[in-house]
Amino acid sequence: xxxxxxxxxxxxxxxxxxxxxxxxxxxxxxxxxxxxxxxxxxxxxxxxxxxxxxxxxxxxxxxxxxxxxxxxxxxxxxxxxxxxxxxxxxxxxxxxxxxxxxxxxxxxxxxxxxxxxxxxxxxxxxxxxxxxxxxxxxxxxxxxxxxxxxxxxxxxxxxxxxxxxxxxxxxxxxxxxxxxxxxxxxxxxxxxxxxxxxxxxxxxxxxxxxxxxxxxxxxxxxxxxxxxxxxxxxxxxxxxxxxxxxxxxxxxxxxxxxxxxxxxxxxxxxxxxxxxxxxxxxxxxxxxxxxxxxxxxxxxxxxxxxxxxxxxxxxxxxxxxxxxxxxxxxxxxxxxxxxxxxxxxxxxxxxxxxxxxxxxxxxxxxxxxxxxxxxxxxxxxxxxxxxxxxxxxxxxxxxxxxxxxxxxxxxxxxxxxxxxxxxxxxxxxxxxxxxxxxxxxxxxxxxxxxxxxxxxxxxxxxxxxxxxxxxxxxxxxxxxxxxxxxxxxxxxxxxxxxxxxxxxxxxxxxxxxxxxxxxxxxxxxxxxxxxxxxxxxxxxxxxxxxxxxxxxxxxxxxxxxxxxxxxxxxxxxxxxxxxxxxxxxxxxxxxxxxxxxxxxxxxxxxxxxxxxxxxxxxxxxxxxxxxxxxxxxxxxxxxxxxxxxxxxxxxxxxxxxxxxxxxxxxxxxxxxxxxxxxxxxxxxxxxxxxxxxxxxxxxxxxxxxxxxxxxxxxxxxxxxxxxxxxxxxxxxxxxxxxxxxxxxxxxxxxxxxxxxxxxxxxxxxxxxxxxxxxxxxxxxxxxxxxxxxxxxxxxxxxxxxxxxxxxxxxxxxxxxxxxxxxxxxxxxxxxxxxxxxxxxxxxxxxxxxxxxxxxxxxxxxxxxxxxxxxxxxxxxxxxxxxxxxxxxxxxxxxxxxxxxxxxxxxxxxxxxxxxxxxxxxxxxxxxxx
Numbered sequence: 019x020x021x022x023x024x025x026x027x028x029x030x031x032x033x034x035x036x037x038x039x040x041x042x043x044x045x046x047x048x049x050x051x052x053x054x055x056x057x058x059x060x061x062x063x064x065x066x067x068x069x070x071x072x073x074x075x076x077x078x079x080x081x082x083x084x085x086x087x088x089x090x091x092x093x094x095x096x097x098x099x100x101x102x103x104x105x106x107x108x109x110x111x112x113x114x115x116x117x118x119x120x121x122x123x124x125x126x127x128x129x130x131x132x133x134x135x136x137x138x139x140x141x142x143x144x145x146x147x148x149x150x151x152x153x154x155x156x157x158x159x160x161x162x163x164x165x166x167x168x169x170x171x172x173x174x175x176x177x178x179x180x181x182x183x184x185x186x187x188x189x190x191x192x193x194x195x196x197x198x199x200x201x202x203x204x205x206x207x208x209x210x211x212x213x214x215x216x217x218x219x220x221x222x223x224x225x226x227x228x229x230x231x232x233x234x235x236x237x238x239x240x241x242x243x244x245x246x247x248x249x250x251x252x253x254x255x256x257x258x259x260x261x262x263x264x265x266x267x268x269x270x271x272x273x274x275x276x277x278x279x280x281x282x283x284x285x286x287x288x289x290x291x292x293x294x295x296x297x298x299x300x301x302x303x304x305x306x307x308x309x310x311x312x313x314x315x316x317x318x319x320x321x322x323x324x325x326x327x328x329x330x331x332x333x334x335x336x337x338x339x340x341x342x343x344x345x346x347x348x349x350x351x352x353x354x355x356x357x358x359x360x361x362x363x364x365x366x367x368x369x370x371x372x373x374x375x376x377x378x379x380x381x382x383x384x385x386x387x388x389x390x391x392x393x394x395x396x397x398x399x400x401x402x403x404x405x406x407x408x409x410x411x412x413x414x415x416x417x418x419x420x421x422x423x424x425x426x427x428x429x430x431x432x433x434x435x436x437x438x439x440x441x442x443x444x445x446x447x448x449x450x451x452x453x454x455x456x457x458x459x460x461x462x463x464x465x466x467x468x469x470x471x472x473x474x475x476x477x478x479x480x481x482x483x484x485x486x487x488x489x490x491x492x493x494x495x496x497x498x499x500x501x502x503x504x505x506x507x508x509x510x511x512x513x514x515x516x517x518x519x520x521x522x523x524x525x526x527x528x529x530x531x532x533x534x535x536x537x538x539x540x541x542x543x544x545x546x547x548x549x550x551x552x553x554x555x556x557x558x559x560x561x562x563x564x565x566x567x568x569x570x571x572x573x574x575x576x577x578x579x580x581x582x583x584x585x586x587x588x589x590x591x592x593x594x595x596x597x598x599x600x601x602x603x604x605x606x607x608x609x610x611x612x613x614x615x616x617x618x619x620x621x622x623x624x625x626x627x628x629x630x631x632x633x634x635x636x637x638x639x640x641x642x643x644x645x646x647x648x649x650x651x652x653x654x655x656x657x658x659x660x661x662x663x664x665x666x667x668x669x670x671x672x673x674x675x676x677x678x679x680x681x682x683x684x685x686x687x688x689x690x691x692x693x694x695x696x697x698x699x700x701x702x703x704x705x706x707x708x709x710x711x712x713x714x715x716x717x718x719x720x721x722x723x724x725x726x727x728x729x730x731x732x733x734x735x736x737x738x739x740x741x742x743x744x745x746x747x748x749x750x751x752x753x754x755x756x757x758x759x760x761x762x763x764x765x766x767x768x769x770x771x772x773x774x775x776x777x778x779x780x781x782x783x784x785x786x787x788x789x790x791x792x793x794x795x796x797x798x799x800x801x802x803x804x805x806x807x808x809x810x811x812x813x814x815x816x817x818x819x820x821x822x823x824x825x826x827x828x829x830x831x832x833x834x835x836x837x838x839x840x841x842x843x844x845x846x847x848x849x850x851x852x853x854x855x856x857x858x859x860x861x862x863x864x865x866x867x868x869x870x871x872x873x874x875x876x877x878x879x880x881x882x883x884x885x886x887x888x889x890x891x892x893x894x895x896x897x898x899x900x901x902x903x904x905x906x907x908x909x910x911x912x913x914x915x916x917x918x919x920x921x922x923x924x925x926x927x928x929x930x931x932x933x934x935x936x937x938x939x940x941x942x943x944x945x946x947x
Contacts, residue, residue: 089321090234093203096195098129102207109212110675112136113732115766116754120920120927126152131195132204139219140732141916142907144899146223147197147306149315194315198323198355205231205245210480211582213245215734221249221269224330224906226308226353229465230364230477232325239325239363241472244481246270246465247590250738252903253333253348266597266738268590269331270466275373275459276329277452278352280365282386285378286405287435288312292378293351295445296452297332299344305906308353324356327364333903344449347456359389367475371468373459374399374451382417391424399455400425403433403444489583492572496565497591503629510563511633513640517557522687524550551651557644558654569634573667578674585676588631593738596628630736630743632679635671638664639692646691665695669703672696672750677735681795683744683772686788688795694941701937709762710935711926714769714796714831716817717806722838724770725897726806729912730919735770744772746792761927767940771796774814786816793820798947799940800831801931802922808840832931836918839896892918 094100118133125134131149138146205213205228217227227249231240249269279289290308298304307330311317329352334343352372358365369375375398379386382402393400404414418432425431435444469479481487500506508515524546527533534542562570572584642664648654672678678696681688701707717723724735731751736743751766758764774789793816797803805817824830894915899908925931935943 087235093195093199093322094207096128097132097200097203099132099203099207106209107204107207107212108209109215109732110752112140112212112215113675114752114754115731115761115923116757117760120923122916122920124150124152128195131200132207135200135204136216139216139223141912142219142222142729143912143916144223144906144909147201147225147309147313147316149195149197149200151194194318196318196320196323197309197313197316198326199321201228202231202323202326205242206233209579210244210483210486211586213242213480214248214586215732217242217245218248222907224305224307224904226328226330226351228326229329229352229468230325230327230367230472232323232361232364234322234325238478241469241477241479243270243465243469243479244486247586251331251333251348254335255347268594271464271594272331272348273462273464273467274331274348274350275456275462276350276352276368276371276468277455278354278368278372278375280354280358280368280375280377281356282358282377282379282389284380285403286380287378287403289353289378292403292445292448293330293353295441296448297330297344297351299342300442300446305904307351320355325361325364326355327368328353328355335901335903345453345456349452349456359385363475363477367468367472367477369393369396369398370471370475371461371463372398373461374401374455376401376403376448378403380405382414382421384417387417387420390421394424396425397461399431400427401431401433401451402427403435405435485577485580486583489572489580490587492568492584493587493591496568496588497595499565500595500629503595506565507629507633510565511637512560513557513637513644514633517553518636518640518682518687519685521550521553521557522685524553525687550647551653554644554647554651555653557640558648562641566634566637570638570664570667573671574663582674585631585671588634592629592631596630596738632743632745632747635668636679636682636689638668639689642695643689643691646695665692665699668692668696669699672700672748673703675734675749675751677733677747677749677770679743679745680748680769681746681772681792683746683788683792686791688944690945694944697937697941697944701941704764704937707936707938708764709758710765710767710937710940711763711802711931712767712769712800712935712940713802713804713922714771714800715804715806716771716774716793716796716814717836718774718808718814720840721806721808722840722894722897723806726804726836726838726894726915727768727770729915731766731768733768746771746796761923762929763926769796769799774816789814789816790819790823793817794823795944795947797821797824797831798827798829799943801935802834802925803831804834804836804918806836806838808838832925834890834892834918834922836892836894838894889921894918 091100094103118137125131128151130151135146135149205216208216220227227246229242229246231242233239247268247270250266251269251272252264252266255263255265279293281289288310290310291304291312293308294304294306294310297307306313308328309316329350331348331350332345333348334346352368354361354364354368358377377390377400379402382390382404390400402418421427433444433447435441469481473479473482481490499510528543528546528550531539531542537545569588572588573581575581575584638661642661645654645659645661649656649659668678680693715723715727724737727733727735728737733749733751735747735749746769748767748769751768753761753764753766771792774793793814797817797820805814821830821833892914895908895910897907897911898905899910900906
C-alpha cells in the first residue's frame with residue numbers, strides 16, 4: 019500500500035509539474051479559513067496551538083483563556099451587548115415596535131449590528147449576514163439611504179470647517195465584523211426562547227444552524243438541543259419497495275447520516291465554499307448555506323466564533339421518477355470552525371457521531387500524525403482533502419503511508435486537488451463519496467442522540483437546565499394519557515365538542531330569534547334561557563381532570579422561564595402527535611406545491627383536527643363561562659366561584675406574547691365572558707387605559723396569512739402543514755416607550771383569522787353564516803384589515819359580506835388587499851393596470867354579494883372601503899426562491915412584506931386609521947359584535 023500511494027502521488031506530480039509553483043487556489047489567496055492573510059506566515063512558523071500529546075494520547079489545548087476572554091469582552095463591548103450578558107435578550111425585546119421598525123437602511127456603527135441582524139432575521143431577509151457598516155461602503159452605494167437621515171446629520175454637524183467629521187468621532191473597527199462572530203455574540207446574549215426562534219428563521223433562509231455554541235468566557239461550550247427543537251424539515255422519502263412519499267418531521271428527532279468537515283493546521287481549501295458546492299446541484303449556483311470567505315465581511319478574522327459547530331441538512335425534494343436530487347436521502351453536513359487541535363472536544367463529538375469525516379489540510383507532519391493516531395479504532399470513515407503543492411510533499415507522503423493502517427484508509431480516501439481548475443471534479447468526487455456513504459451508512463443519528471454523546475464528552479446541553487426538565491416532566495404527565503386524540507378530547511376535555519356547540523347554537527338563537535315559530539318572542543326567549551341554564555349546569559357538574567390540573571399548574575408556575583418551557587414542550591409534544599396521527603396525502607396533493615390547489619373539503623379529510631394548547635385553554639374558558647353564567651342566573655353564590663383566577667392566568671400569557679384563541683372555528687362563537695374577562699384583567703394589569711390599535715388578517719385557506727404576519731412582526735402563529743389550528747387567534751405586540759407618542763398607541767393587537775372559504779364554494783348555508791360571523795368580528799374589532807388572496811377567485815365572499823354589514827354600523831376599517839403569488843415559477847411584477855383590473859374584479863364580486871343580500875343599492879368595494887389601487891392593493895412575490903424543501907425564502911418576498919409593514923405603520927402614525935381604542939372600548943365592541 020505504501021508503494022501504491024507514493025507511486026500514484028509521484029505520477030500526479032510529474033503530470034502536473036507546471037502547477038508546483040502556483041501560489042493561488044481557485045478560491046483566492048491561500049490562507050487558513052477565517053484568518054487574515056497577514057497572519058498566515060506567523061501561523062506556519064508557530065504552531066504551538068496544540069501540544070504533541072498527553073500521556074493518554076489525546077492532544078491538549080494551549081492555554082489562551084485570558085486572550086479569548088478578552089476577545090469576547092471586546093466583541094460584546096463593540097456591539098453594545100455587555101448589558102445582555104447577564105440579562106438575556108428575549109423574544110419580546112426583539113418584537114417590539116420602534117422607530118427602527120419603519121427603517122430599512124444599513125447599520126452605521128457596530129452597535130447597530132445586533133439590532134439590524136435581529137430585525138432582518140425575524141423578517142427572513144437573506145442579506146442578514148452582511149455586517150458591512152454604512153461608513154465602510156463606497157459613497158455611490160449609500161444613495162438608497164433615507165433623505166431625512168442625511169438632513170439630520172447636516173443639521174447636527176453643520177458646515178463649519180473646524181468641526182470634527184462624523185467618521186472621526188464614530189469609533190468603528192478597521193474591518194467589518196465577521197458574521198459568525200455577530201451570530202455567536204447574539205446567541206450568547208439571548209434567552210433560550212429567542213435562540214429557538216432565531217434558529218427557526220435561519221432554517222427558513224437555508225442557513226447552516228449552530229449546533230455547538232462556543233463560549234470563550236467559561237469554556238463551557240453549549241450543545242443547542244432546545245434551540246433546535248422548533249425546526250421542522252420536509253422531504254420526499256423512499257420507503258423500501260414502496261413509492262416516494264412526503265414526510266414532515268422535527269429536525270431534532272430525524273435520524274440521518276452526518277458528514278463532517280474539519281480543518282487540521284493550514285488548508286488552502288475553503289471548507290464552507292466546498293460544502294456549499296457539494297450540497298448544490300451542478301446546474302445551480304451554489305447556495306450560501308455556510309458562510310465563506312467570499313461573502314461580504316466573512317473574510318475577516320473570527321474573534322469568538324472558532325469552535326462553533328454548524329450543521330446544514332439536505333432534504334430530497336423531487337417526487338418525480340427522474341433523479342433530480344443531489345442525494346437520494348436526507349443527510350446532514352457538519353462544519354467545525356477553527357483548527358481541530360484547538361477544538362478537540364467538538365471534533366471528538368463529530369468523530370463519534372458522523373458516518374464520515376473529511377479532514378482538510380496542506381501538511382501532514384509529526385504533530386498532525388500524532389493527532390490523527392488518537393483516532394485509531396474508530397468506526398468512522400475518514401477522508402483527507404489535500405493540496406500537496408502548498409505544503410511539504412515528501413513529509414506528506416511519509417506520514418500518509420503511516421496513517422493507512424491507523425485510520426484504515428486507502429487511496430480512495432485521499433482526495434488531492436492538483437490545480438486551480440479541477441474544483442468541479444473535486445465536488446463531483448465528493449458528492450459520489452457522500453452518496454456511497456449514505457447508501458451504506460450503518461450510523462444514523464438524531465440531534466437527541468448527538469446530545470447524549472455531547473454530555474459524555476463534557477459539553478453542556480441547553481436542555482439540561484432545571485426549569486426545562488421540570489416543565490418536560492409535567493408535560494409528559496399530561497401526554498402519557500393521550501393514546502387516541504379524539505377519544506382524549508371526548509373523555510378528558512368534556513366541556514367542548516357537542517356541549518359547546520349546543521350552547522353556541524342557543525346563544526346565537528337568543529340574538530336572532532329565527533325559529534320562534536308561533537311562540538311569542540318573550541316566551542321563546544324564556545325557553546332558550548332555560549335550555550342554556552341546563553347546559554351550563556351540566557357543564558358545571560364536571561371536575562377538572564388530571565391532565566387539566568397539570569396544565570393549570572404549568573401555566574400558573576411563578577417562574578416565568580419554567581412557564582415558557584412548559585408551553586414550549588406542550589406545543590412540541592402535541593404537534594409531534596399530530597404528525598404521527600395524520601393520514602398520508604396522495605402524491606398529487608402533496609403540500610410541497612401550492613397549498614391553495616387542494617380543495618378545502620379534501621384538505622380537512624387528510625388533515626384531521628388535532629389536539630393543541632388552545633384546546634386546554636378553551637376548556638378553562640368553558641369552566642369559567644359556566645360558573646359566571648350560574649352566578650348571573652342566581653344559581654350560585656359569588657363566594658362559591660372556583661375558577662375566577664383563570665382569566666388572570668390567560669392574561670399573563672397574552673402579555674408574554676402567547677397567541678390566545680378569540681373564536682373557535684368549529685362553533686364560530688366567541689366565549690364572551692371568557693374573552694371580556696381576560697381583556698378586563700389585561701386592563702387592570704397594565705395600570706391605566708393603554709391605547710390599542712387592532713390589525714386583523716382575513717383570507718382563504720392556504721393564502722399565506724399566518725406566514726405574512728410572522729414575517730411582518732416576528733410572531734409565532736402556527737404555519738405547520740401537519741398541525742394548523744382553525745380558530746381566530748390574537749397576539750399582543752408592545753411599542754417602545756420612545757415611539758408610543760409618535761405612533762399614537764401603546765400596543766398593537768394582531769388578529770389572525772382562520773382560513774375562510776374562497777368564492778368557488780357556494781355562498782349559502784350554515785358554514786357560510788359562521789364565516790360571515792367570523793369575518794364580521796375580526797373586521798369589526800380592527801382599525802386595519804388585511805385581506806390575503808392568491809387569486810381573485812380566492813376572495814372570501816364572507817369578507818365582502820362583512821364589509822357590507824359593518825358599513826351599516828358605521829365602521830369600515832382601513833383595508834389593504836394583498837395578492838400573494840403562490841405559483842411555482844417567477845411572475846413579472848404587476849403594473850398599475852393589473853391593480854386596476856384586480857379592483858374591477860373585486861368590485862364585481864362585492865356587487866354580487868350586495869345583490870345576494872337583496873340590497874337596493876349596488877355598492878362597489880372601492881365605494882365601501884375607499885380602496886385606492888395604488889395605496890391599498892399589494893402584490894407579494896412567491897415565498898420561496900426555487901422549489902422546496904431546499905429553497906430559501908426569496909429576498910423579493912421579505913422586501914415586499916417589509917414595505918407593506920412600513921406602509922401600515924405609516925398609516926397608523928399619520929392617523930389614517932380609525933381612532934385608537936383602549937381595552938375598555940375593545941370589551942364593549944366584542945359584546946356588541
